[in-house]
Amino acid sequence: MVEYKSPSTRLDAAFSAMADPTRRAILARLALADACVTEIAGDFPVSLNAVSKHIKMLERAELVRRTVQGRDHILSLNAGPMAEASEWIEYYRQFWEDRLASLEAFVTTQRNSAKKGNRT
Amino acid sequence: MTAVVSIHTVTVKRKIVAPAQQIFDAWLNPTALAEWMRPGNATHATVTVDAREGGAFEIVMHRASGPVRHTGIYQTIDAPRRLAFTWNSPHAGQHDSLVTVEFHPDGKATEVVITHERLPEAAQPGHTAGWTVLLELLEKTVNADSHAT
Numbered sequence: 551m552v553e554y555k556s557p558s559t560r561l562d563a564a565f566s567a568m569a570d571p572t573r574r575a576i577l578a579r580l581a582l583a584d585a586c587v588t589e590i591a592g593d594f595p596v597s598l599n600a601v602s603k604h605i606k607m608l609e610r611a612e613l614v615r616r617t618v619q620g621r622d623h624i625l626s627l628n629a630g631p632m633a634e635a636s637e638w639i640e641y642y643r644q645f646w647e648d649r650l651a652s653l654e655a656f657v658t659t660q661r662n663s664a665k666k667g668n669r670t
Numbered sequence: 671m672t673a674v675v676s677i678h679t680v681t682v683k684r685k686i687v688a689p690a691q692q693i694f695d696a697w698l699n700p701t702a703l704a705e706w707m708r709p710g711n712a713t714h715a716t717v718t719v720d721a722r723e724g725g726a727f728e729i730v731m732h733r734a735s736g737p738v739r740h741t742g743i744y745q746t747i748d749a750p751r752r753l754a755f756t757w758n759s760p761h762a763g764q765h766d767s768l769v770t771v772e773f774h775p776d777g778k779a780t781e782v783v784i785t786h787e788r789l790p791e792a793a794q795p796g797h798t799a800g801w802t803v804l805l806e807l808l809e810k811t812v813n814a815d816s817h818a819t
Contacts, residue, residue, distance in 0.1 A: 562765065565678045565788050635678070638788070641761060642680045646784045649707060650684040653782070656706040657688045657696060 560612065561638065564631035567611035572596065573604050577613060580627040587623050679787040690773040690780040694750035697771065703729065712738075723747050727755065742769070757786065 567573055572594065579585065579593055591601040605625065608614040612631050617624045686693055696702040700717040708715040712731040719727045722744065729740040738760060745768070746754040753771040767788045774781040 569678060638761075639678070639680050642786050643682060645709070646680065646682040646786060647684075648709060650682060650686075650782060650784065652706040652708070653693065653696060654684060654686045656702065657686055657693055660692070660696075660702075661688060 560631055561634050563611035564613060564635045567607050567613055568632070568635065570604070570607075572600075573608055576601075576604055576608060577627065577632075580614060580625060584624050584626040587625065590625065679785060681786075682784045683781060685776065685779045685781045687779045690750040690775050693780050693782060694753065694773055697753055698747070707731075720744075721747065746770075 568577070575594065576590060579590060587602065587605060588598070590605065591598045594601055605614060605616075609616060612628055615626050615628045617626070696706065698719060698721040700719045703719065704715045704717045707717070707729055708731060712733050714732050716730045716732070717728070719725075723746065725744050727742055727744065731738045731740070740757065740759040742756040742758060744753075744755045746752055750773050752773070755769055757767045757769045758765070765788065767786060770785045770787075772783040772785075774783065
């Protein structure tokens with residue numbers, strides 16, 4: 551059975567998976583090229599068991615896909631959820647930059663009218 | 671103005687020529703908020719503010735396509751230095767996030783730094799998963815009690 555995940559749930563999973571530096575490093579490694587689990591484990595100074603756990607979290611967040619080829623488990627990057635996460639970030643970066651510009655305009659107008667008020 | 675983007679945090683800064691107190695007040699005064707906390711595509715905004723720690727706010731941005739409701743709870747009100755509130759909006763997937771605003775005086779100006787971060791699921795107050803676990807624990811406790819007697 552395919553588990554239904556709402557966009558928000560998927561985004562939550564993507565954000566918590568990306569909150570860890572080792573998992574981000576695994577994603578960065580997979581961004582270069584697909585790799586098997588043992589190759590990834592060799593790149594990091596942690597146990598194979600620990601790397602497996604990190605990979606499972608990335609798979610649950612749908613950031614990483616696993617394909618089995620004979621005895622090898624090949625991992626590849628799935629950029630979909632990451633794009634959703636960066637869309638969130640981009641939306642709010644723009645939103646707050648616009649709000650700060652508008653806050654500045656508001657405060658400046660307030661100060662100018664206060665100065666005029668003082669003169670009269 | 672600079673913007674720093676990390677994996678799940680947005681930081682935006684702007685230096686505004688005004689005292690920190692005046693800028694800080696614009697965040698908690700509903701009339702002021704309705705003026706500037708309004709994107710260009712909104713005709714007007716309606717704002718309610720309960721300006722105390724633990725108090726709620728609501729900002730409704732009215733757009734041609736319909737109203738968009740933003741809500742949150744003030745976590746820290748430390749005038750005129752720091753303001754922190756939770757932020758929930760349809761764009762955030764009705765997921766609580768945390769906005770922290772810092773006001774750093776710099777001569778006649780004030781640098782305003784906004785940090786908006788998504789909270790990990792576990793950190794969300796009143797999150798469904800958290801409540802389910804709590805209710806299960808409560809049920810276990812009650813059952814254990816009734817078995818003991």
